[in-house]
Amino acid sequence: MLEKIILGTYTKRESQGIYEITLDSSNGKLTNLTHTITATNPTFVGRAINNCLYTVGTIEGKGGMLAYKPTEDMHYDLLNAVTDDGASPCYVGIDNDRQLVFGANYHKGQVTSYKINSDGSITLADTVQHIGQGPHENQTSAHAHYADLTPDKRLVACDLGTDTVYTYDVTLDGKLTEIATFKATPGTGPRHLVFHPTNQVAYLFGELANTVTVLSYDVQTGTFTEKQTLSTLPTDFKGFSGGAAIRISNDGRFVYVSNRGHNSIAVFETKNEGNTLELIQLISSEGDFPRDFDLNKTEEFLIVSHQNSDNLTVFTRNAKTGCLELKEKDIYAPECVCTYFVN
Numbered sequence: 001m002l003e004k005i006i007l008g009t010y011t012k013r014e015s016q017g018i019y020e021i022t023l024d025s026s027n028g029k030l031t032n033l034t035h036t037i038t039a040t041n042p043t044f045v046g047r048a049i050n051n052c053l054y055t056v057g058t059i060e061g062k063g064g065m066l067a068y069k070p071t072e073d074m075h076y077d078l079l080n081a082v083t084d085d086g087a088s089p090c091y092v093g094i095d096n097d098r099q100l101v102f103g104a105n106y107h108k109g110q111v112t113s114y115k116i117n118s119d120g121s122i123t124l125a126d127t128v129q130h131i132g133q134g135p136h137e138n139q140t141s142a143h144a145h146y147a148d149l150t151p152d153k154r155l156v157a158c159d160l161g162t163d164t165v166y167t168y169d170v171t172l173d174g175k176l177t178e179i180a181t182f183k184a185t186p187g188t189g190p191r192h193l194v195f196h197p198t199n200q201v202a203y204l205f206g207e208l209a210n211t212v213t214v215l216s217y218d219v220q221t222g223t224f225t226e227k228q229t230l231s232t233l234p235t236d237f238k239g240f241s242g243g244a245a246i247r248i249s250n251d252g253r254f255v256y257v258s259n260r261g262h263n264s265i266a267v268f269e270t271k272n273e274g275n276t277l278e279l280i281q282l283i284s285s286e287g288d289f290p291r292d293f294d295l296n297k298t299e300e301f302l303i304v305s306h307q308n309s310d311n312l313t314v315f316t317r318n319a320k321t322g323c324l325e326l327k328e329k330d331i332y333a334p335e336c337v338c339t340y341f342v343n
Helices: none
Strands: 002-009 017-024 029-038 045-047 053-059 062-070 076-085 091-095 100-105 110-116 122-129 144-149 155-159 164-170 176-183 190-195 201-206 211-218 223-231 242-248 254-260 264-271 276-284 290-295 301-306 311-317 324-332 336-341
Touching: 002 045, 002 053, 029 311, 029 324, 045 091, 045 336, 053 076, 053 091, 062 100, 062 110, 076 122, 100 155, 110 144, 110 155, 110 164, 122 176, 164 190, 164 223, 176 223, 190 242, 201 223, 201 242, 211 276, 223 276, 254 290, 264 290, 276 324, 301 336
Parallel strands: 091 144, 144 190, 242 290, 290 336
Antiparallel strands: 002 017, 002 336, 017 029, 045 053, 053 062, 062 076, 091 100, 100 110, 100 144, 110 122, 144 155, 155 164, 155 190, 164 176, 190 201, 201 211, 211 223, 242 254, 254 264, 264 276, 290 301, 301 311, 311 324
């Protein structure tokens, strides 16, 4: 089966915007890298049920959220862009039920919501400003890094700068109301999180502390409670590393994270109905600065994108053990920082 991967990138060196590449899941081969959208720093993407693509990016010096409609020739036309002075967001979340798009803006410390119009274009619905700081040098102000849905369709936002995870109620027209906050250990730098598919548990990746924290989630109140925290790095590692992406297998048995600097993928097995984790593998990502990765539809393969070395790595995944094995490491993809399967 052929599976399409959309690649978001920085455009500081060689990249021209958004690319697509095809995975043949019968043999794990990546082929046919194609430049599909010319854009400035489209570093994160998401696709809605209407097949429109929503990306962060910059237009005429202003950052914001962009809406694209697919064309018959497998490219995209820009529908509209909602931009403002300053940097663009760094994350895209999609709410198909309420026809909303969510953004998290690292530089501004803001969470935004956008209403998807009937033609696929977007309109700004709400903006929430985070306030605060932490002890790390990268925590002088709020830095929202993630905004996406909980299993019960609330919005959860991770803020690296304030060491806080925020829970919001969301109306049909995209208005956000804060209902709960979780304070991580100072200096954690919450970046992204994933939910267990069947249990009320989430896994929070701390970029600055290089940790995964197991959180129980209360659907009645929207609150999180810490259960366990584990390092994603070897105990003897002394260099720089920052946590990046986190994924969980569909069966909820394995959690995967990428370490930028150590340049590795850490594999954890879930225990006790997901309430604890155990590190079972730490494998080189075979590139420099593994910003993002994703599992294909069958979860036979894990594809890692590297921001600095301009390459994609293909790993095969053992469904029983969760462990990874290198298959291919030299697939060119310039400045890639987002790996998004659309099948």
